[in-house]
Amino acid sequence: MSIISCKNVYMNYDSTKAVENVSFDVEKGDFLCVIGENGTGKSTLLKGILGLQKLNSGTIVFSGIKQGEIGYLPQRTVVQKDFPASVWEVVLSGRQTKGFRLFYTPEDRKIARKNISLMGIDDIKNKPFNELSGGQQQRVLLARALCATQKVLLLDEPTTGLDPFVTAELYKLIASLNRDHGVTVIMVTHDIKNSLEYATKILSMEHDGDFFGTTEEYMKTPAAKLIFGGDADA
Amino acid sequence: MLDTFFQMFEYDFMLRAIIVGVLVALCSALLGVTLVLKRYSMIGDGLSHVGFGALCIALAMNLAPLTVSVPVVIIAAFLLLQISENSKIKGDAAIALISSTALALGVIITSTTTGINSDVNGYMFGSILAMSDADVVVSIVLSVAVLVLYVVFYNKIFAVTFDESFARATGTKTKMYNTLVSLLTSITIVIGMRIMGAMLISSLVIFPALTSMRVCRSFRKVTVTSAVVSIICFFVGLFVSFAYSLPAGASVVAVNAVVFLLFSIVGIIKRKTS
Numbered sequence: 001m002s003i004i005s006c007k008n009v010y011m012n013y014d015s016t017k018a019v020e021n022v023s024f025d026v027e028k029g030d031f032l033c034v035i036g037e038n039g040t041g042k043s044t045l046l047k048g049i050l051g052l053q054k055l056n057s058g059t060i061v062f063s064g065i066k067q068g069e070i071g072y073l074p075q076r077t078v079v080q081k082d083f084p085a086s087v088w089e090v091v092l093s094g095r096q097t098k099g100f101r102l103f104y105t106p107e108d109r110k111i112a113r114k115n116i117s118l119m120g121i122d123d124i125k126n127k128p129f130n131e132l133s134g135g136q137q138q139r140v141l142l143a144r145a146l147c148a149t150q151k152v153l154l155l156d157e158p159t160t161g162l163d164p165f166v167t168a169e170l171y172k173l174i175a176s177l178n179r180d181h182g183v184t185v186i187m188v189t190h191d192i193k194n195s196l197e198y199a200t201k202i203l204s205m206e207h208d209g210d211f212f213g214t215t216e217e218y219m220k221t222p223a224a225k226l227i228f229g230g231d232a233d234a
Numbered sequence: 235m236l237d238t239f240f241q242m243f244e245y246d247f248m249l250r251a252i253i254v255g256v257l258v259a260l261c262s263a264l265l266g267v268t269l270v271l272k273r274y275s276m277i278g279d280g281l282s283h284v285g286f287g288a289l290c291i292a293l294a295m296n297l298a299p300l301t302v303s304v305p306v307v308i309i310a311a312f313l314l315l316q317i318s319e320n321s322k323i324k325g326d327a328a329i330a331l332i333s334s335t336a337l338a339l340g341v342i343i344t345s346t347t348t349g350i351n352s353d354v355n356g357y358m359f360g361s362i363l364a365m366s367d368a369d370v371v372v373s374i375v376l377s378v379a380v381l382v383l384y385v386v387f388y389n390k391i392f393a394v395t396f397d398e399s400f401a402r403a404t405g406t407k408t409k410m411y412n413t414l415v416s417l418l419t420s421i422t423i424v425i426g427m428r429i430m431g432a433m434l435i436s437s438l439v440i441f442p443a444l445t446s447m448r449v450c451r452s453f454r455k456v457t458v459t460s461a462v463v464s465i466i467c468f469f470v471g472l473f474v475s476f477a478y479s480l481p482a483g484a485s486v487v488a489v490n491a492v493v494f495l496l497f498s499i500v501g502i503i504k505r506k507t508s
Contacts, residue, residue, distance in 0.1 A: 050403040068405030074397060083271055085396055086452040093393040096406065102386060128451035148404045 002027050003065055003152070003184065004049065009058035011044050018044040021058075024203050024212040026186060028064070031178045033195040034188045036205035042188045045205070046156055049186070065152060071145030073155040076137065085129045087140050091116055094147025115143040119173070135166035142173070153177065155187040159194075167191070171198060192227060238477045248476065250365040251429055255468050257377035258426035263442035263464030264384050265419050267457050268395045270443040277314060277416070278436035280329035281423045284310040286432035287336035289357045294347040300372050303424045310336070311416040360431030360483030362475070373425045380418045387414065392453050430483040438464065441490035448494070448501035467493055
């Protein structure tokens with residue numbers, strides 16, 4: 001039973017075609033990696049899933065979740081570089097989603113505290129967000145996304161600019177959310193080698209047609225063989 | 235010195251200026267935090283120039299200043315937001331276009347009707363005598379509305395300012411809050427420019443936020459500190475202007491600049507010692 005189902009989606013980026021005839025399904029508990037070169041429409045597709053941009057044609061159907069119930073980990077923005085905000089403020093703002101609320105409830109604070117512990121960032125709770133390392137910032141943003149939903153996480157190149165150790169740790173953290181907490185994960189990434197280790201499904205967006213299938217199936221494609229030097233079990 | 239201080243409250247025009255000024259200082263400081271962080275610092279400047287154009291038209295046609303300029307500036311704010319979101323002309327360039335056009339229009343209208351008289355000078359650089367009783371009532375109502383709306387939507391405003399895509403993706407109507415902020419900004423600018431002047435009002439939006447960001451590291455602290463700093467600076471500026479017969483708007487800006495420098499030094503020391 002798929003919770004997100006994209007069928008024949010077409011989308012534009014700045015009035016040029018970016019996403020062409022993309023179809024895929026996400027089932028509960030999946031770890032889907034969206035890979036592909038720059039300019040193949042990964043980010044545009046992501047905007048479509050989140051409802052930030054209209055589709056030209058095709059459909060994206062949600063069942064069991066609503067569009068606004070996707071926890072989103074965006075790429076970090078320039079604005080955030082000198083933005084005065086404490087970790088606590090950022091995480092708590094993840095609760096500011098469902099309709100209007102004047103103040104945060106004790107329940108909101110409890111959920112925020114729980115997700116801060118889950119991400120192992122209790123000790124930096126009161127620190128300014130913009131003075132943290134890249135890896136710590138991503139953990140904070142993950143905690144915020146988890147405050148918005150426990151069902152689906154959508155991550156936009158979460159490891160960009162992180163060193164290999166921090167990247168590996170972040171992947172483990174995301175994988176454990178997927179495995180131990182039943183969070184469905186959709187991740188856009190350049191980092192094919194690492195992502196294949198954790199992904200259950202792959203959507204590879206290429207200029208000459210897309211691939212969608214399980215990770216095992218992807219390993220048999222010519223593209224995978226090219227990357228992994230013919231050794232499909234890498 | 236103390237005598238002069240209490241003398242300040244004996245004049246009706248000073249009382250009116252103090253009431254309206256403190257409210258405007260508060261509103262602009264709160265909104266300024268969001269505007270500065272969203273890289274919209276110059277929107278205050280642009281809108282005040284539009285306000286100047288509107289005031290010149292009101293003066294030429296003998297209409298009440300606030301009833302003409304409030305709607306005009308609100309419309310301009312919507313236009314600016316729309317342009318910077320949808321067109322190829324980016325935010326800062328759009329502001330520069332609209333503000334200089336409005337300024338030019340104001341100057342043309344003035345020169346063909348009244349000429350640059352003391353009223354027009356007051357619009358440019360502010361006048362402590364500008365507020366009538368009716369203006370004061372309108373200003374109080376509008377400022378209180380701005381304050382209430384800001385407090386009610388504080389958490390939403392934080393979420394949208396910090397990360398607009400996340401807020402939108404999780405179901406917040408970010409466009410509505412952006413519109414709200416620019417609406418509140420327009421109202422604050424129009425009220426404030428009577429005292430501060432079209433050329434100087436934007437400093438009230440920018441200075442307190444930047445000043446508090448030198449020292450504070452959380453959004454809440456920055457917001458509260460901006461509000462306090464802004465009110466104190468306005469008060470001190472007004473007093474200096476009263477005591478030494480200096481222009482009110484310019485004095486308030488000068489005090490803000492001094493406090494900004496002080497906070498910058500404190501910020502540097504704080505970072506070195508921590």
